[in-house]
Amino acid sequence: MNWQLHPKMNEKLYLRDPEQSEIGKNIIKNAVSLVRKLGFEVFNFKKLAEEIPTTEATVYRYFENKHRLLSYIVAWYWHWLDYQVMFKTNNLPNAIDKIKVINQILTWQLQEEHAVIDEINLEDLRQIIIYEASKVYLTKHVTEDNDFQLFKPYKNLCTRISDIFKEYNSDYAYSRSLASTIVEMAHFQDFFMTHLPSLTDFAETKSLKNVNDYLDSLVFSALYK
Amino acid sequence: MNWQLHPKMNEKLYLRDPEQSEIGKNIIKNAVSLVRKLGFEVFNFKKLAEEIPTTEATVYRYFENKHRLLSYIVAWYWHWLDYQVMFKTNNLPNAIDKIKVINQILTWQLQEEHAVIDEINLEDLRQIIIYEASKVYLTKHVTEDNDFQLFKPYKNLCTRISDIFKEYNSDYAYSRSLASTIVEMAHFQDFFMTHLPSLTDFAETKSLKNVNDYLDSLVFSALYK
DNA sequence: TTATAAATAATAGTATTACTATTAAAAATG
């Protein structure tokens, strides 16, 4: 498990490790709040440099381009989420409880508000995941990026969840697909609930608790023996 | 149902109706093949104009920008898919069969190869949906776009599927969310299977039949009374 | 402490993108 003070990030994600300098940490911190605020398409290194403040050229010495910076941020989140799942399911007596905790984590039910870690605002970060995470892999260069192992933290998370599904029902044939389904749907249903509510059954209350209940229902019926 | 010879598209999607001229139809046809080939980020109106061939300025008289053109193409697909579901589930005696047909349609099991309609290559179109469809709504202007009803065809499709789920089990509380889940997952699991196979259980055969089986299993277990 | 190297700030510049404007020629329409 690569989580001590902060996760061990894949070196291909950056040109210069942003954890190793103040300006590097400020790049990450401000990138998270600015991508959240502007959206990834409108966000750029010039605006980021103004926020920090530093120069565009300095940001470019840390990250090749804004897509790699987004990949870094998204990977950081999956690392963190994987750690949450590992930590909070650890020592639970049975798979049922573990699965319930997973769905609570995914739907932010265990998250204190305004939580900040390594100066990164986790609420901003989750919103970035909802809006931008899929853009990291939905590209024509997904194969090269995958060869660099850039999606490893996401895969690790899904594997961890999948293993717990297997623990609950070792005969179930689709534990990996079910894991990626619930991770994606935790975020998608949140987005739909907020912006396109008729695509969900949560239009009235718009509460993540409903998404949690939906995921529980989906997973336990699928895994039912 | 808005499908005669071709669907009645939302007028907000274009500046000038591409169905009404040869050059307009060529814009759509070539946009589909070029977005498929280059990916949406690399695709632009200059390259599209070269393909047709016409000028960049002419393309801009049909579509405000490339995002709107993508929205048009994606909406066209959802229209078409909704029509497929309507047509192919029509007159089926029971909801079970209808649901099976839906999952077959979503996973391309009923699709003849190299099918072309309105000069649009459907195989290219499906790949565009897989790679690019979510980018249409994952923006900061999703609310305005939604106010223009740009996502109506997608909602119509999900509503149609959701109604069939309700027909199968009227007590089920999450029929809308389940509908958006299977539509998204039909495409996501296809992408994962191809590019990030460890996120699925289909790494060996990489066949859409497996995705079909997974969706059947997911839906019928969720709806089981 | 000083020498050396590395990082940053300040500035400038380039290629490409995403458009807008202009005008003449061609096509459609009445």
Add this chain to the structure above:
DNA sequence: CATTTTTAATAGTAATACTATTATTTATAA
């Protein structure tokens, strides 16, 4: 045939996504 609309050809602009240069500051190590 006259009028309007559309297209082609061309040019141009503002913004974006970088790269390069050099002086200054900061970190390190001898």
